[in-house]
Amino acid sequence: MSTPPTGTRLTGALENTADAHNTATAASHTSGASAGAGLPALLAGLADPAPRGLDDRVFTRWAIAPSRVGEVRVAFTTAGAQFVRPVADLDDDAFVAAYRRRFARPLRPAARVPAGVAPSLRGRAGARPALDLDAGTAFERDVLAAARRIPPGQVRPYGWVAREAGRPGAVRAAGSVLARNPLPLLVPCHRVVRADGDLGAYLFGTDRKADLLRAEGADPERLAELARAGVHYLASDTTGIVCFPTCRDARRITPAHRHGFASVADARNAGYRPCRTCRPAVDAA
Amino acid sequence: MTHDAGWGATPGPDPVPGLLARDLDRGFAEVVRRHRDLLYSVSRTFTPSPADAEDLAAEALLRAYRALCGYSAQRIEALAVRPWLLTILRNTARNRARDAARRPAPPPRFEPVVDDPSHEPGPAEQAERGDLQRTLRAALAALPEVQRIAVVLRHVQGLPTSEVAHVLGCKEGTAKSHVSRGLARLRDVLGDQAEPVPRAPGPLVPAHPNAPGGRHR
Numbered sequence: 001m002s003t004p005p006t007g008t009r010l011t012g013a014l015e016n017t018a019d020a021h022n023t024a025t026a027a028s029h030t031s032g033a034s035a036g037a038g039l040p041a042l043l044a045g046l047a048d049p050a051p052r053g054l055d056d057r058v059f060t061r062w063a064i065a066p067s068r069v070g071e072v073r074v075a076f077t078t079a080g081a082q083f084v085r086p087v088a089d090l091d092d093d094a095f096v097a098a099y100r101r102r103f104a105r106p107l108r109p110a111a112r113v114p115a116g117v118a119p120s121l122r123g124r125a126g127a128r129p130a131l132d133l134d135a136g137t138a139f140e141r142d143v144l145a146a147a148r149r150i151p152p153g154q155v156r157p158y159g160w161v162a163r164e165a166g167r168p169g170a171v172r173a174a175g176s177v178l179a180r181n182p183l184p185l186l187v188p189c190h191r192v193v194r195a196d197g198d199l200g201a202y203l204f205g206t207d208r209k210a211d212l213l214r215a216e217g218a219d220p221e222r223l224a225e226l227a228r229a230g231v232h233y234l235a236s237d238t239t240g241i242v243c244f245p246t247c248r249d250a251r252r253i254t255p256a257h258r259h260g261f262a263s264v265a266d267a268r269n270a271g272y273r274p275c276r277t278c279r280p281a282v283d284a285a
Numbered sequence: 286m287t288h289d290a291g292w293g294a295t296p297g298p299d300p301v302p303g304l305l306a307r308d309l310d311r312g313f314a315e316v317v318r319r320h321r322d323l324l325y326s327v328s329r330t331f332t333p334s335p336a337d338a339e340d341l342a343a344e345a346l347l348r349a350y351r352a353l354c355g356y357s358a359q360r361i362e363a364l365a366v367r368p369w370l371l372t373i374l375r376n377t378a379r380n381r382a383r384d385a386a387r388r389p390a391p392p393p394r395f396e397p398v399v400d401d402p403s404h405e406p407g408p409a410e411q412a413e414r415g416d417l418q419r420t421l422r423a424a425l426a427a428l429p430e431v432q433r434i435a436v437v438l439r440h441v442q443g444l445p446t447s448e449v450a451h452v453l454g455c456k457e458g459t460a461k462s463h464v465s466r467g468l469a470r471l472r473d474v475l476g477d478q479a480e481p482v483p484r485a486p487g488p489l490v491p492a493h494p495n496a497p498g499g500r501h502r
Contacts, residue, residue, distance in 0.1 A: 039471060042421055043440035050325035050342065051335070057343035058317060058350075096310055104351050106313045 053078075060103070061110035062095070067121035067185055068212060069204050074113045074121075075099050080130030081117050083182045086204065102182070103135050121185050123215070125152045131183060142166055143177040150191040153217035154246040154278070157195040164279070179203070197227020218246055231260030233280055235272045242267035247278035301366050306358040313350055320370055321346075326441050327371065330425050330433050331378040341381060345374040368452045375430070424474040432467035439464045 062075040064087060073095045075083040083099055090098060096107050112118075116129030131148075133141045146164035150156050162174040178189040184203050190212045194200040199220055202209035210220045226232070226245055235242035236253040242261060243250035261267040264274055264281040274281040301319065305312030324345060328338040349370055353361060425433055431453060438444045438452060439460075450460035 039468060039475070040440050042417065043425075043436065043471075044443065046329070046418065046421065046425075046437075047322070047326055047441045047443075048329070050321035051339055054321055054325065054339055054343055054346075055317060057339065058346045059314070100309075100354060104354060105347060106310045106350050108310060108314055 058106065059108045060099070060105050062099075062107050063110045063113045065113045065118050065121055068123045068215070069185065069208055072121060072185075074117055075103075075107060076110075076114050076117070077132045079132035079134065081114065081183060081186055082132040082135070084121075084184055084186060089204075117186070123152075123185075129186065131186060133182075136177075136182075139165060139167065139170070139173070140177050143174045144181065144183070144187045147178060147181075147189050147192055148187050150188060151248070152188070152191075153213070154244070154248070155191050155193045155213065155218060155223065156244065156278075158192055158200070159195055160244075160279070161192055163282070175200075193223075195232065197224045197232075226260065229260070230262045233261040233264060233267055235259045235261060235267050235270070240272055241275050242272040242280060243275040244278045244280050247275055247280075249275055249277060299366060302362045302364045305353060305364070306361045309353060313353065316349070316366060316370070317346060320367060323367070323438075323442050324370060324374055327374060327434060327437050328378070329422070330437055331382075333422070333426065341378055342374070344381070345370070345377040348377055349373050365451070367448070368454065371434070371452050375434070420475065421471070424471050427474070428467050428470055432463050432470070435460055435463035436467035436471070440468075 056078050060075050060077050060082060062073055062083075064071055065074055066072075067084075067086075069086055071087040072084050073087060073090070074081055075095075082103065085095055085098065099105075099107055113121075114129065116127050120127035120129050131144075133144055136144070142165035143161055146161045149164070158175045158178070159168070159171045161178070162168055162171045165174060167173070178192055179201065181187055181189040181203060184190070190202055190209045192200070199206055199209050199213075213220055223245060231245070233242050234245045234247075234250040234253060235258070236250075237257045237259060238253075239249075241249065242264060259267075259270070261270070261272075267274075268281075301312060301315050304315055321342070324342045325338060328342040328345070329335065331341060332338050352373070356364075425436065428436065435449055435453060438449045439446065444452075446457055446461050446464070449464065450457040453460055453463070455463075
C-alpha cells in the first residue's frame with residue numbers, strides 16, 4: 001500500500017477510467033481524466049483491515065488449567081470465564097460440542113486462561129475473576145450471582161439461593177440452574193445444599209462435593225447430625241442473633257450460649273433476630 | 286479474467302467448505318481469517334461509525350456460525366462462502382436498521398476519528414485525506430445498496446467483476462452496470478473533490494486495486 005505505483009500502472013489506471021468517464025466538456029477534459037483516476041484510487045484507500053478486536057468478538061477461547069477437581073477446560077470471552085468442565089469428563093471434541101450446543105459460538109484454543117481464573121480454580125478465596133454470564137437468562141444470572149456470594153466453608157440451602165435471586169418460590173428452578181452451572185468452582189455451587197442436611201447432588205458427584213467442602217473447613221457430617229436432630233439454625237443468647245450453622249458468626253458461639261432451632265420463625269418467637277451476614281431470613285424489622 | 290488467478294472465484298475448488306464440514310470450528314476460523322476484511326469494509330458502508338461496523342460484522346459472523354451449526358455436511362460442502370457471508374451481512378444490516386428504527390436513538394457518542402494507520406502521510410495531508418475519505422464514505426453510504434456493494438467489492442476490495450456478479454447473484458453485465466452507475470453517482474456528489482490526484486505519486490494514489498500482490502493476502 002505504501003509503495004508508490006509504477007508509472008505504467010498509473011497510466012493504465014488513467015486510461016482505464018478515462019473511457020468509463022465520459023468527458024463532458026473540453027474544459028474539464030484534462031481534469032476529468034485525473035478525476036477518473038482519483039476516484040478508484042480513493043475508493044481503494046477506504047479498504048481498512050478489520051479491527052483486531054473483531055476476532056475476539058466472534059471467537060471464544062479455551063485453555064486447560066489445574067483445579068481442585070483436576071484439570072479443567074475453561075472457555076472465556078473478553079468479558080470473562082464462561083464455561084468450565086473437567087478434562088476427565090469430556091475430550092476436546094466433546095467439550096467443543098458441549099460448548100457449541102449451549103452457547104452457539106465458535107471456539108478456538110488459547111495459550112492460557114485469563115488472570116484470576118487459575119487461582120480461583122485452585123481455591124484461593126480472594127480471587128474474583130471476571131465471569132461472562134451474558135448467555136443466561138436474568139434469573140440464571142441472579143441465581144449464579146447469589147451462589148457466588150456464599151463464603152468458602154459455608155453452605156446455604158437451595159431456598160436461600162432462590163430467595164436471594166429474588167424469587168423465593170423458585171427453589172426447584174434455582175436447583176436446576178445450579179445443576180447445569182456453566183462455571184463450577186468459579187461459581188461455588190458446591191456450597192448449596194438441601195435444607196434437610198443432605199448435601200444434595202453435584203455436577204461432579206456428591207463425594208467430590210463433600211471433599212470440596214471439607215477442604216474449605218466445613219463439616220458435612222456435623223451438619224447432617226444437626227439436621228437429624230431437627231436443628232437448621234443456631235442462635236446465640238449473648239447477641240440475640242440466629243444464623244445458619246456454618247455462618248462465621250455461628251461458629252464462634254460457645255456451647256453454653258448456643259441454641260438450636262428448626263426454623264427462623266421459632267427463633268424469632270424466642271426473641272432472636274436473623275443474622276444480617278448470612279441472612280437466614282429477610283430481617284422483618 | 287487473468288486477474289482471477291490466485292484468489293477467488295474460479296481457480297480450483299474453495300478448500301474452506303470441506304474444512305468446515307470436517308471441523309466446524311477450525312473451518313470457521315479460516316472463514317473469518319479469509320473474509321473479515323471484506324466483511325468489515327462492506328459493514329463500514331452500512332454505518333458511519335467504525336464501532337457499529339465492527340458490531341455489525343461480528344453479529345453477521347456469529348449468525349453465519351449459527352446457521353452452519355444447523356446445516357448438513359452436504360449443504361456445507363456445496364457452500365459458496367463469500368456470497369453466502371455477504372447475504373447474511375446484508376440481512377443482518379437490514380434487521381439492525383429495522384430494530385434501530387423502533388428504538389429511540391441513543392445519545393450521540395464521542396468517537397475519535399481514526400485513520401488507517403498503515404501509511405503515514407504528514408498531518409496536513411492526513412487532515413485533507415481524512416476529510417475526503419469522510420466525504421467519500423458519506424457519498425458511498427448514500428448509494429442504493431446494490432450499487433454500494435458492487436462499488437465496494439469492485440473498487441474497495443478489488444474483486445473481479447465476475448466475482449461481484451457471483452456475490453450479487455446477477456449477470457456479469459448487470460454487475461458491471463451497478464458498478465459504473467455507482468461510480469457515476471459518486472462523481473456527481475464529489476465533483477472536483479475526487480480529483481486532487483498526482484501532486485506527487487504519494488499515499489493518495491495507492492496501487493490499483495487489481496494490482497497483483499497488492500493489498501490482498
